[in-house]
Amino acid sequence: MKRYFQEISVTVTLGLVLVALAIFAPGFYQPQPLLSLATREAPALIVACGMALVIIGRQIDISVGSQFSVCSVSAALLVTHGWPLWAVVPAAAAIGALQGAFNGAMVAWLRMPSIVVTLATMVTLRQGLNLVRQGEFVNLPDGVQWFGLSQAAGQGVLVLIALAVLVLIALAMRHLAIGRSVYAVGSDAEAARLAGIPPQRVTFMLFVLLGALAGLAATMNLVQSPQVQPAVGTGLEMKVIAAVVVGGVAISGGRGNLWGAFMGLLLLACVSPALIHLHIEAYWEKAIQGAIILLAVVAEGLRRTREKGGHG
Amino acid sequence: MSAEAKLEGAAPAAPRSGRSRALQLLRRPETLLLAVLVGEWLLFYHFGTSTNRRGVVVGFGTMARQADILRHSCEIGLLALALTPIILTAGIDLSVGSLLGLCAVAFGKLWHDAGLSVPVAAALTLVVGGLAGGLNAGLITRLKLPPLIVTLGTYSLFRGLAEALTHGAVTYTDFPANFLELGQGRWLGLSAQAWPFLAVAAGVWLLVHRTTHGRAIRTIGFSPEGARYAGLPADRRVAQVYILAGVIVGIAALIYTARLGQAKADAGMGYELFAITAVVLGGTSIFGGRGSVTGTLLGVAVIAVMKNGLASLPVVIRMNATEEMAGLATGALLLLALMGSNIAAGKPRK
Numbered sequence: 088m089k090r091y092f093q094e095i096s097v098t099v100t101l102g103l104v105l106v107a108l109a110i111f112a113p114g115f116y117q118p119q120p121l122l123s124l125a126t127r128e129a130p131a132l133i134v135a136c137g138m139a140l141v142i143i144g145r146q147i148d149i150s151v152g153s154q155f156s157v158c159s160v161s162a163a164l165l166v167t168h169g170w171p172l173w174a175v176v177p178a179a180a181a182i183g184a185l186q187g188a189f190n191g192a193m194v195a196w197l198r199m200p201s202i203v204v205t206l207a208t209m210v211t212l213r214q215g216l217n218l219v220r221q222g223e224f225v226n227l228p229d230g231v232q233w234f235g236l237s238q239a240a241g242q243g244v245l246v247l248i249a250l251a252v253l254v255l256i257a258l259a260m261r262h263l264a265i266g267r268s269v270y271a272v273g274s275d276a277e278a279a280r281l282a283g284i285p286p287q288r289v290t291f292m293l294f295v296l297l298g299a300l301a302g303l304a305a306t307m308n309l310v311q312s313p314q315v316q317p318a319v320g321t322g323l324e325m326k327v328i329a330a331v332v333v334g335g336v337a338i339s340g341g342r343g344n345l346w347g348a349f350m351g352l353l354l355l356a357c358v359s360p361a362l363i364h365l366h367i368e369a370y371w372e373k374a375i376q377g378a379i380i381l382l383a384v385v386a387e388g389l390r391r392t393r394e395k396g397g398h399g
Numbered sequence: 400m401s402a403e404a405k406l407e408g409a410a411p412a413a414p415r416s417g418r419s420r421a422l423q424l425l426r427r428p429e430t431l432l433l434a435v436l437v438g439e440w441l442l443f444y445h446f447g448t449s450t451n452r453r454g455v456v457v458g459f460g461t462m463a464r465q466a467d468i469l470r471h472s473c474e475i476g477l478l479a480l481a482l483t484p485i486i487l488t489a490g491i492d493l494s495v496g497s498l499l500g501l502c503a504v505a506f507g508k509l510w511h512d513a514g515l516s517v518p519v520a521a522a523l524t525l526v527v528g529g530l531a532g533g534l535n536a537g538l539i540t541r542l543k544l545p546p547l548i549v550t551l552g553t554y555s556l557f558r559g560l561a562e563a564l565t566h567g568a569v570t571y572t573d574f575p576a577n578f579l580e581l582g583q584g585r586w587l588g589l590s591a592q593a594w595p596f597l598a599v600a601a602g603v604w605l606l607v608h609r610t611t612h613g614r615a616i617r618t619i620g621f622s623p624e625g626a627r628y629a630g631l632p633a634d635r636r637v638a639q640v641y642i643l644a645g646v647i648v649g650i651a652a653l654i655y656t657a658r659l660g661q662a663k664a665d666a667g668m669g670y671e672l673f674a675i676t677a678v679v680l681g682g683t684s685i686f687g688g689r690g691s692v693t694g695t696l697l698g699v700a701v702i703a704v705m706k707n708g709l710a711s712l713p714v715v716i717r718m719n720a721t722e723e724m725a726g727l728a729t730g731a732l733l734l735l736a737l738m739g740s741n742i743a744a745g746k747p748r749k
Contacts, residue, residue, distance in 0.1 A: 147547070199737050200685045202491070202547070206672060207733040214726030221719070328551060338545045370567035374559025380552035381538070388542030 187298020489687025532645020620687025
């Protein structure tokens, strides 16, 4: 119970928000808008899974929004060149993995601080994309949106894919040796090395995985609209980092899990529709999200200092 | 890395011979950065200057352009100066760009809606900056929270408050002419905003390099444990650095508002990245303890000259890609600088 304090408190907060909405704004609970909300957040959930792993491994990647944009535009161009969707998905994931591999190599083997490396790649990728595309939109052919299915069916498929990825990675983190080694490297890389885990390879793979997931998320975003604009994914990094942190993943590495990150993302995603249904002006959204992030870290900080005080 | 090796990085041991001293000077990031600055300036001067049909020199080489570079580097420069002591303590502040927006909006609101005179509104804006810095400082030092996360939260919070205060739409304009002078006029031969910028630069330089406070800041960045054993009031020093940063951001917000003649909620969006880039480019270690204000100023200059110089190259103008090329060049430079500092350190840094 104590161990999962943060995860439980986020879940309880989310529950309270949902109950409050049920009482004061029952209009929130309509199947179609809710499904649309879930679909909009599905790509972010996939990226948040990867980000949670990277942060558990004591690194951070702020270039993920730019990676997402590069993958989106590349995938869209492949689609317009007549590639079928089943081939575009792995191609986009590979493009993402390649970008992640660059970050990962810099951080793992050249031992550069991940925040600075990904700051550099964030700017470079974004501006490189702008340079090549000049801000041009890519129009997608018919039959791509919602996989050619009806809107509701397409939305359902996307949400199911996102949940499947979440469950798979969460189970792997809990039950597979590779998952445990991420925690080991994040808590103490030197101890992990002595225990026979190659910390550098684990770090590298985390960045590659995050890139690949960004590619997958990009294609999931692509099928939601008839065109792709290159600025898509701007600010995505802050959104998913915030969700992961609110969900109780420690930025100092080694602690947290994907359920928490999931709850964090849901909580932050609920802010905007909740404001609309509670008739509060929408321009409060960002301030409230910031306050939620701060409250989450303050709760964690208070608990930790109190615990320390209690023991002596 | 052993403790001795670490200390050597902090205060280079007394040079044994003139040669090793020269070598040490050459290996400083500032020297390299100065070379890059001079090199790119000459390059842009050569390729970016031309004479138009009437025989007038246009482009990069004109004095007007040099003044322009200075004018446009003041706000990012101030943010970079605010960040330097913070990063020296091994901290980070992602909220400076958002705070610039909040301060600009606060100034507009105080002057326009509350009807205060410009000096009073400006002073209160600096107070707002200081309070916001104090919020960061309190959360970081009192609750022992990681600066990255705290300032990620305030990054959203400050920008959100700026949006909420202006209902996401209001833009404050029509500031009095003598206030706009600060951002558009000239004083004593330089752009007006250069003077507050240089004053802050001198102040931060004195603080970091010539006071015991500065020494404490770097010690904290090197080894928080060591600082504690040395009896330094680490929490207080760290808190002061974040509050100071808030006030400096307030100054930057006033200059920004005066330069553009308007205060809007999106002021300074994304500036934090350029400021952090300038600081890291200037050789300040993101792990704290090592770095200099001179390096930061050179980093700001390299980025500013790059941005402006690329805009004057015929190739770039033809491609209509100034912003993109500047971003690419800055990102590449940052990666190169990181690799360079790794090689100069002789072994991979932890």
